[in-house]
Amino acid sequence: MNYIPHTEEQIKEMLKSIGVSDLKELFNDVPDNIRLNENLNLGQSHSELELLKLFNNISKKNYNTEELVSFKGGGCYDHFVPSAIDYLANRAEFYTAYTPYQPEVSQGTLQAIYEYQTFICILTGMDITNASLYDGASAVSEAVLMANRINSKRKVLVSKTVHPDYITTLSTYLVSLDLKLNVIPDKQYVTDIDELSKKIDQDTFAIVLQIPNFFGYIEDVEKIKKILIDKKVLLIICVDPISLGLINSPAYYKADIVVGDGQSLGNYQSFGGPTFGFLATKNTWLRNLPGRIVGKTVDKKGRDAFTLTIQTREQHIRRHRATSNICSNQSLNAFRAAVYCSLLGREGFRKIAKLCFLKSHYLAKKINELDKFSVFFDSPFFKEFVVETNMDIKKINDILLKENIIGGIELGSYYPAFDNHMLIAVTEKRTKEEMDKLVYIFKNID
Amino acid sequence: MEKDKLIFDKGRKGRIGVSLPECDIKEINISEHLPGHLIRKDIKDMPSLNELEVIRHYTKLSQRNFSIDTNFYPLGSCTMKYNPKVHEKIASFSGFTDIHPLQSEDTVQGALEIIWKLEEALCEITGMKKFTFQPSAGAHGELTAMFIVDKYFKNKNDYRKKVLVPDSSHGTNPASANMCGFIVEEVKTNFEGGIDLADLKEKINDTVACLMLTNPNTLGLFEKDILKVQDIVHKKGALLYYDGANLNALLGKAKPGDMGFDIVHLNLHKTFSTPHGGGGPGSGPVGVVEELIEFLPVPLIDKKNGKFVFNYKVNNSIGKVRAFYGNFGVLVKAYAYIYGLGAEGLKQIANISVLNANYILNKLEKVYNCKYNRNCMHELVLSALKQKNKGINALDIAKRLIDYGIHPPTMYFPLIVKEALMIEPTETESKETLDYFINVMIKIAKEAENNPELLHNAPHNTFVSRVDEVKAAREPNLRWYPGK
Structure with a gap:
């Protein structure tokens, strides 16, 4: 491939105009002893045809969920992605544009992100949000750092039922800052509320919970609300945005900051990225928000216009005193979420959430009827649930794979105590036939 | 033309933009499996649109963007090169x-x-x-x-x-x-x-x-x-x-x-x-x-x-x-x-990106200020100090470039150069594009002398003109609210 338009003649002409004899001379500032004299060991160039062939071959080494049936979730889901999203996100005016720092020539991206911000606020029930963060894990981390700007005490409590990657990420973010992170144990797949209540002390500035949590279960929000009365700690809730089509928004149980990963809103699983993270909160804490924010204003002629705003929080203005170092975010993925929400709308969004709920409950009930398997039903769940068995989960997944099914997550890989536990996710894409097949295979495993 | 609307002002209750499969299992009563206080009754502020409405809305928005595929984008430090299809x-x-x-x-x-x-x-x-x-x-x-x-x-x-x-x-x-x-x-x-x-x-x-x-x-x-x-x-x-x-x-x-x-x-x-x-x-x-x-x-x-x-x-x-x-x-x-690209192709990126930047530098260093008298690498930093004396700043020049279909360079950065215009052409831009840019920059320098108002008010032909950023920051409007 070659994307350089210059002819040999033009190069000569330009060199002459600059007043140098050859291209090498332009690099005279690079000391001789570090200048490379030989080509990098990266081989020759390849044509477009060769490129397509090679990558097609490599891609086929992956088992994909378009051809196989997947029951994997754990923060990344096989939801349906409407074609209109690809079509719009593949418009070069969106995907080959830079960050909209020049509002006059970026009204498209700016308005779309303003609309994205509104969708996130509607879903979460919060007042404000930013233009996106990297992913769910970094959003949790940014939320905790933000909470610490609001309340400068030293300890944050995180439930063990929060996504394990998110907890690991958070501890990486906090380790250099002299902030304490305490993990609250779970009790049967939900946060041990008594333990949580005991651990809240004078030194605590925030609590992080996930709803539905990593195991798919919905925490006891009424109890949580009660124990937090009169406590000056910030409640950070991590959500699966799809669940908000059926489950009350975290604003209902008085969340201060709502975060999550937006993969399920019109983004592909893509081996875990790119997706995007979101962070929504109350008006009061606008100046503490990390990252870019789009606002509506007017232009010189009084027409409606959009622009990046409240930028004095950000690194390019405030440098080391910024609320975060974030610069590039996941704009195009947030854009996809805006299109997804627009397409589904009031009815569609609810319908998707309902389908996930109904189908997951159908499968859970069927699996629970089997002798060698049981499903944990004591807490409500949304689209994911835990299956317990005496059998080796890896072995089960190997058998499923032979039948073109990608089985649930082996929980033992995250928690040694949960060997023989499988986390199963059911999206609106799963059919009765697919679920019955899974149950049939489970039933016949020796 | 119809007044421009947000997606939330469009559509009509009852519409939907995707067709979802019917539920192929027997429906259960959700409230038997989910406590009442957890159930969300409605997401009433969500719009209801059909697919064409959504497509038309966002396609129209796309037309209000500059992008690499439509415009020269010499944004310093951002390396806005061509993105191969x-x-x-x-x-x-x-x-x-x-x-x-x-x-x-x-x-x-x-x-x-x-x-x-x-x-x-x-x-x-x-x-x-x-x-x-x-x-x-x-x-x-x-x-x-x-x-x-x-x-x-x-x-x-x-x-x-x-x-x-x-x-x-x-x-x-x-x-x-x-x-x-x-x-x-x-x-x-x-x-x-x-x-x-x-x-x-x-x-x-x-x-x-x-x-x-x-x-x-x-x-x-x-x-x-x-x-x-x-x-x-x-x-x-x-x-x-x-x-x-x-x-x-x-x-x-x-x-x-x-x-x-x-x-x-x-x-x-x-x-x-x-x-x-x-x-x-x-x-x-x-x-x-x-x-x-x-x-x-x-x-x-x-x-x-x-x-x-x-x-x-x-x-x-x-x-x-x-x-x-x-x-x-x-x-x-x-x-x-x-x-x-392979090894040779990668090296050529360095060669041509540096050639392009020096070509521009050489042509513009007499028209605009340049703090350091050296060959540059892949980007150059000019200063609008000469123009500043006439009341024109880097921002005015950058915004005027838009009228000529060119995305503004990075402005006011690095902080140690006053009225900085940081220009990175990248290797994928042709000599013809660079010549056009150079001519425009020279023309704008003349406009700065003869018709400064033209620059103060630029850009002139965009979907919106310069925006009121003070209002945006003082009266934050960061989302749509129903009825507002």
Whole structure:
């Protein structure tokens, strides 16, 4: 491939105009002893045809969920992605544009992100949000750092039922800052509320919970609300945005900051990225928000216009005193979420959430009827649930794979105590036939 | 023309923009499985549109953007080069988009192969020994690197509190160091636009963990004293960090590893042509020398008996900086770019990006001010000081460029150049485009003399004119509300 338009003649002409004899001379500032004299060991160039062939071959080494049936979730889901999203996100005016720092020539991206911000606020029930963060894990981390700007005490409590990657990420973010992170144990797949209540002390500035949590279960929000009365700690809730089509928004149980990963809103699983993270909160804490924010204003002629705003929080203005170092975010993925929400709308969004709920409950009930398997039903769940068995989960997944099914997550890989536990996710894409097949295979495993 | 509306002002209750499958199982009563207080009754503020309404709305919005595919985009430090279309096609193969991060290793060998091969290539390009691909953007890479630096010293029981950055550095450098608890101190730039060695010597001591450096620096100039710099830094036991924002100029020409850098971050969305997406997704992989491998985030990817595997046994790993492995979809495009170009093609990027920038510099240095009298690398920084005397500032010039169909350069950065206009043409722009840009810049300089109002009011033909940013900040309107 070659994307350089210059002819040999033009190069000569330009060199002459600059007043140098050859291209090498332009690099005279690079000391001789570090200048490379030989080509990098990266081989020759390849044509477009060769490129397509090679990558097609490599891609086929992956088992994909378009051809196989997947029951994997754990923060990344096989939801349906409407074609209109690809079509719009593949418009070069969106995907080959830079960050909209020049509002006059970026009204498209700016308005779309303003609309994205509104969708996130509607879903979460919060007042404000930013233009996106990297992913769910970094959003949790940014939320905790933000909470610490609001309340400068030293300890944050995180439930063990929060996504394990998110907890690991958070501890990486906090380790250099002299902030304490305490993990609250779970009790049967939900946060041990008594333990949580005991651990809240004078030194605590925030609590992080996930709803539905990593195991798919919905925490006891009424109890949580009660124990937090009169406590000056910030409640950070991590959500699966799809669940908000059926489950009350975290604003209902008085969340201060709502975060999550937006993969399920019109983004592909893509081996875990790119997706995007979101962070929504109350008006009061606008100046503490990390990252870019789009606002509506007017232009010189009084027409409606959009622009990046409240930028004095950000690194390019405030440098080391910024609320975060974030610069590039996941704009195009947030854009996809805006299109997804627009397409589904009031009815569609609810319908998707309902389908996930109904189908997951159908499968859970069927699996629970089997002798060698049981499903944990004591807490409500949304689209994911835990299956317990005496059998080796890896072995089960190997058998499923032979039948073109990608089985649930082996929980033992995250928690040694949960060997023989499988986390199963059911999206609106799963059919009765697919679920019955899974149950049939489970039933016949020796 | 119909007054412009938000998506929330469009549609009609009852419409839907996708057709969803019917429920093929017997419906159960949800309230028997979910306590009443948890059930959300409605999401009433969501709009209801059909597919065409959505398509038309966002297609119209797209027409209000400048983009690489429609306009010359000489945005300094951002490397807005052409994004090859074949990469988009490749990255959309279902074998790349429809794979779950927790599938067994056997079922994602292709994905691991891509990451492995990209890592090999980036090691060859930079002279580093191992990379992590978790960082999702440049600043995220910087932060990851700071965590590594912090852990490296703590592991030696050597508690260092300071990070040095040049006064010309990107804002993300000090912000990233601060997020990791370091105190940031600035090192001055000398009269030639390089780092001031005397100032560096004065500020470096055994409380300094790291010097963060961009090379070529943000003035578009190569740090000629880089070997002396690395010597000064390493003699005090500190680490040298490479901000890869400007690597485009050095591809196949010189390796950061040979310059003495210990840790680097790259911007795949700059140097390796993955699209900026209107602000992301990017990817900011971090590479390190042998001594720092043990601190990288988990998992790393190894090759065992011809099979690619995850390696979670990294003794002193900092942990993770995000879930899973990074912006994989971006990695696919970056590797396709490197594989497509090969060694010769990569070197030619450096050659032509530097040629293009110098060509512009040579033609414009007499019309605009240029603080340093040197050949530049891949970008140049002009100053509108001459025009400032006539009441025209860098912003006016930048906005006037829009009227000629050119995206404004980076303005007022680096901070050490007054009225800065930072121009990075990239290698994919033709001589004809550069000539057009040069002529426009000369014309604007004349307009500044003869018709300053024209510049103050620019741009004239865009969907909106200059926006009221003071109002935006003072009366924040950050979302739509029903009925407003």
